[in-house]
Amino acid sequence: MNLILVLGDQLDLSSSAFDDFDQTRDVVWMVEVQSEAVHVWNHKARITIFLSAMRHFRDELRRRGYRVDYRELDDKANKGSFSEELKAAIRRHKPQRVIVVEPGEYRVCEELKQATAKLEIRIDRHFLSTIEEFREHAKGRKQLRLEYFYREMRRRFKILMEKDKPVGGDWNYDDENRGSFPKAGPGLLPAPIEFQPDAITAEVIALVEKHFPNHPGKLENFNWPTTQAEAKLALDDFITNRLAHFGIYQDAMWTRQPWLYHSRISSSLNLKLLDPREACAAAQEAYERGEAPLAAVEGFIRQILGWREYVRGIYWLKMPGYLDKNALNASEPLPSFYWTGDTEMQCLRDAIGQTLDYGYAHHIQRLMVTGLFSLLVGVDPKRVHEWYLAVYVDAVEWVELPNTLGMSQFADGGIMASKPYAASGKYIQRMSNYCGSCKFDPAESVGEKACPFTTLYWDFLMRNEQKLRNVGRMDMQLRNLVRIEPAKKTAIAKRANELKESYR
Ligand SMILES: Cc1cc2nc3c(=O)[nH]c(=O)nc-3n(C[C@H](O)[C@H](O)[C@H](O)COP(=O)(O)OP(=O)(O)OC[C@H]3O[C@@H](n4cnc5c(N)ncnc54)[C@H](O)[C@@H]3O)c2cc1C
Ligand code: SF4
Known part of the structure; x- marks a missing residue:
């Protein structure tokens, strides 16, 4: 049998980890551990969104007939450490292979490699570009710049392209993305869709308040998407109500207006509840229907197809040394x-x-x-x-x-x-x-x-x-x-x- 590891930011039903999954034999393994919640002094909402989305994903897998071995944070037998829990799961299931898609953090990847020799790491298909493809892009270049990578991605995935030319004639409408609000302010803003906590989220909120009472942040306002269906609603809401003004007001700020014309989809994308291709396609279709100007659509697509993929490439190209970089020798404490x-x-x-x-x-x-x-x-x-x-x-x-x-x-x-x-x-x-x-x-x-x-x-x-x-x-x-x-x-x-x- 195979043990399929699903980490908190890998909640993707079409993940390559499930490619040859045999429901009669294989087991999905998921764990909530204390060590990850306190690795940095996490905001309560960050702990909550991860745990709630994981529990929703577990239930979805079970509904679809997958066997899931899931350890909750407050389970008395929980060892509190990721590698200790994994070793115990391996002893329990005696898998031939332990399968995982590429983790989102170098440290976690190393911890997994240390924990078992049976590990098979698969490509994370959520991203449009692979880590290896970015290495190829970077090879021989004296300097890495988003613009070249972004143009390659536009051509490769035929997004906002007319034959081999960018739609509208320019690759980039950044100059039109720097507006500020008039003195009177942004006016009536479209309130983004909210996702009030369901029973699972409410249970996690209580758990987080109990176990991490001194951590920063509030939970009263928690209304983030925690399922694939909610993530899709959040994207639809943005495309319909805010995309058209996203471009011009992308850099603007206003007191007590946290959302303005932003999409609020980053957590859904990063937990893998939402596919970046879907987000780019939805924006492009809004442009084609004449519902949003090109500068807004290009600006939004550039963030996802460009920046998001680019920073991932840089991270894996430069780690582990990147974490210790300090070119300006800065040494003050954080206020x-x-x-x-x-x-x-x-x-x-x-x-x-x-x-x-x-x-x-x-x-x-x-x-x-x-x-x-x-x-x-x-x-x-x-x-x-x-x-x-x-x-x-x-x-x-x-x-x-x-x-x-x-x-x-x-x-x-x-x-x-x-x-x-x-x-x-x-x-x-x-x-x-x-x-x-x-x-x-x-x-x-x-x-x-x-x-x-x-x-x-x-x-x-x-x-x-x-x-x-x-x-x-x-x-x-x-x-x-x-x-x-x-x-x-x-x-x-x-x-x-x-x-x-x-x-x-
Ligand atoms: C210091 C700093 C730290 C950041 N930390 C994170 C982080 O931990 N996680 C994260 O997802 N983003 C991070 N960003 C990028 C960006 O600020 C957030 O993606 C964005 O604010 C999320 O809000 P939104 O979904 O409403 O984005 P929107 O403004 O609506 O943008 C749409 C999407 O584009 C993507 N995107 C936009 N800018 C970037 C960028 N610079 N890098 C990668 N993707 C981008 C995101 O997926 C985002 O959801 C950071 C930026 C800075 C300057
Ligand atoms: S501290 Fe910030 S808000 Fe105050 S004057 Fe300076 S820039 Fe403006």
Whole structure:
């Protein structure tokens, strides 16, 4: 018999793990372990979404006639460790082969290899591109850039293509994806579909509150999809009600508006409840029906067909060394308000507050508010990574790490991004209404009213000037630095040190 391992982010009925499954003989094995729940200081919603989706998947498999050996977290016999549980399952079932699809985390993959010599790792067909194909793409290239990979993917999967030309004539409508809301705000926003906890989710919520009471985040608002059917409804809801405005407002932010025109499908995709091909096809069809403009549809497809596949490729190409990268030698601790949202900086208060409320923040909040701030402070990228891995319902290391360590912290020295995403408070002022209700002024870099982002931005450039001289596209920012008087530079450095001291 074969033992088929299904991990928490592998809830895919068409997974290659089931290819030759024999219902008379084979057994599916799934386990909830304490060690995974506390590997980082997980948000309660992240633990809940994984456990609830796993239990729903277990029940679906059983309905379809699969034998499932499932160990719940509070089972008295649960050994609490993934490898110990696996060894015990192997002793119980005596399988000829232990089959699993590629895990989403290097550490877990190594742990599985250590636990059994009978392991057969199969390709994860959820992704459009394989790890090996990305290696081929990367071979011989001095520099990896999304744009080349994305064009290859568009051609290969014939998405938004007219013969061999991109629909509309351009590959990329990024320039049209940078709108902000007018002063009056975004107006009436379409409320996204909600999934109120069913009996299984309610049971998991109670379990999480009991076992992880001190973990960050709230569960009162938990309404994420936990089944394939719900994930499909979430996608339909986005395509019908929000896709048309996704493009223009992709980078915009607004106080107490966590969803805006975003899709909220990342957790469904990453748990494998939703197929990325289905998401891209649904967007393309909306364009063909004339229901959404090309810039919105291309922007959305670029995130899934482009970025999502690209970051996975980078992760597996660069691990395990990637985890230890720290190109800017950043060593500050993570400010403690990242776990509470308790800060006078309105942008951080809002982005962290909603993260704790929902386990969600959209891309620009992650990149240009929380990510930008830790970059400017010079927080140790590993601590930043641990926070991002812990607090989002969609966090799995293959996608979280390159986005955090590479894109937002520039710790990989330019593998993910051609230059650091460094900006002053003026960027946040342009893209949101946060600064209007903040006690700080984004135009000021010194003095009582100085916006910490602006002070720390100049300090970041001063501290890293030598390193950044070799980084293309930083010229203009460094030229602006040269224009600052020495006395002001000293004042900025002093204020920046005081700020950093206060966050330690
Ligand atoms: C520091 C940082 C950490 C991040 N951590 C994660 C993470 O742990 N898990 C995760 O799925 N995404 C992560 N992202 C990418 C992105 O922020 C989220 O995918 C997005 O905010 C999820 O919300 P949504 O489903 O509403 O996405 P939308 O804005 O509606 O985008 C549609 C889809 O595109 C994909 N996508 C968009 N941007 C990216 C990207 N940069 N990389 C990979 N896929 C992308 C996602 O699957 C997303 O669901 C991170 C980004 C940053 C800057
Ligand atoms: S002034 Fe600075 S700290 Fe305040 S909201 Fe704007 S960018 Fe954030």
